[in-house]
Amino acid sequence: MCLVQARNLIKRYTADGPNAVDDVSFEIYDGEIFSLLGPNGAGKTTIISMLSTLLKPTGGTATVNGHDIRTQAMAVRRSIGVVPQELALYAELSAAENLRFWGEMRGLGGAALGGEIKEKLALMDLTERARDRVETFSGGMKRRLNLAIGLLGNPPLIMLDEPTVAIDPQSRRYILDYVKALNQKGTSILYTTHYMEEAQELSHRIGIIDHGKLITLGTLQELKQLVGEHEMLKLQLYQSEGGQTLTEAVGEIKGLHRASANDGEVTLNVDAAEEALPEVLSKASELGLSIRNIEIREPNLETVFLHLTGRALRD
């Protein structure tokens, strides 16, 4: 079942400004983790803002759980939990008070809300600090509470907007594990990040976004195939004029798919970089070339992004 269906979404903040989101279409299916991967400013938060009805699209539309984001905002909001990138908490209130407040804003109350507050505090390992003011919490604890609030009411779709920004590795691990566990219980998740590793680890499908455009979308395997499932062996020579010579010399080695040279930098796409490396070094020695640096890269989303945009994800 398709839980989110975005069709040609466009968002322009000013009439004559650029499109922050430019003709984006995708689906999120029931029970999947769908990640939007892209650098800061790519348009990820704007997409979440439109899908959560905070912003009205300039063009296009979307449905969430079957409800139109333009005309059925309240129904959409009841179907989602949003975990914003900012720590949207009241620092002067305690963790329990925050959960109660946000729970009541979702329309929860009574014993059910009380039970859920206890459950969420326990899940986020915050029970001991339930009565402490949030202003006394560490960054990681605040992030966990921020996440817990988004889960109140157990909505079918959770939108997580860069939930691991600026936290310690332990809290990051905690959140990633919890997202996976949550998904295993059947909750669908829209996850935005600029961390390639998170998208790789969590996602069933990934959309890569840059400058407001969804440049590709698919499973990790599908995306890797875009650059070919080859490893990349990159060598830097001391002799800048030797790159082309070495490229020609290694043309016959086993498993080589592509060889290119740029001044003193030689890039080889091979089946197994470690197997090819001794032979490449031998050829270089025969030609009297000295190696300054060797780099082996396995295909990943970084290489996909590099392949598709010509620049690194964190540029």
Added chain:
Amino acid sequence: MRKLATLALKEVKLAFRDVGALVTMLVTPLVLTLAIGAAFGTGGGGLSDVPVLLLIQDAGPMSQIVVEVFTSAELADLLAPEIVSDEAAARSRVERDEVAALVIVPPGFSQRIAPELARIEETLGIDLLDLGPAQTAPFPEELWPEISRLFLETVEMDEDPLVVEVYASPNWRISAGVIRGILTQVLAQINTTTQGTATIIEALLTRGSRDGENQDIDADPFLLAAEMGLDDTTATQLPVRVDIVSPSGRSFRWLDYSATSMAVLFLMFAVTSGGRTLLAERQAGTLPRLLVSPTPALTILTGKMGGVFVTGLMQVFVLWGATALLGAYWGPPPGVMAAIVALVLCATGVGALISAWAQNAGQASAIGTAVTLIASAVSGTFFPRMNLPEWVQTVSLVTPNAWGIEMFSALQSGQGLAEILPFLGGALGLTIIYYVAAAAGFRRQFR
């Protein structure tokens, strides 16, 4: 409705958990109330041509001294006195705010302020107060027994003080205080003179029985007074008391005035700050999070402003209680409660208006502070409104401060809920205008 209550309660919690906000809301106005009450306890200056009516119902010489002082060249710049004879008409002019006050010197004033001297003068037909250099000889010896008898009879009289009434408009508070101050000074001076004279007479009576001793001193009362070390401290108890009476029966006190005006001032600080938090929440991300919860924007806005309103109510009620413990009088409780509710509603309208149209929290904070201070200055927080130019008084009616001060002044001068209904209406009308203007800004923000 439950969400509204939740939102409002959250606002109240946040306000009362902020130590800085508590200091602004409660501690500072209390300290300022006490400081101003102490500094201006007897009235303030900066006045000129204060219109004052003098109704002299006493035929004796002492009341003429009062007239002479009020019409003296020294006070010509400060006072614009007018002698009147029709008490009802004079009171009516005060009630119409045409003059600051009516001073009523009652019949028997001279007799009461120096009863022994008046009785001696009246009975024996002499002027005991003519102690200047012109009188070079002591009183005739044959009068001594009679002076002695009359003096001793009179000084034993023990009556309640006579009241000189200063019938003052509540809108001319400082002026009334100044008039009372002048009158008190005059009476104190008269008292010093008459008490001194009485003491000299007493001494003369005692010495009259002795032969030829200190003839020079006996002949010159000034020398005698100097020998006896008479000075102003002789007159510590006035036989006449000065009361300021407003048309509705209560007199002005700076403590009362500053308690309410400071409460209004710091209420404005609190509510404009409360309104600012809407923009702060937008920047912090909690407002967007609220807006993606299944809660309508109007509920969020109403709940938030409701919280600011409840916080303001609590602030003013606490200040009312605290200043009452310090002795400040706000007025009859039903009227005060109605005035507080109307005032806080109106003030939250200003907070809403600023937060609706400001671009960010910093801008809202700066605008809120400027609006609060300007509104306070023009509305009579620091000076009574009637002492401000007419056009300033008119302009100030666009501020909650002006309506609040009008309401509390009326209540403090003895008026009740019924009398302040027009002010309540004015404040509520202004509230509607503020919220309508704010609604347009909020529509722009939440579009």
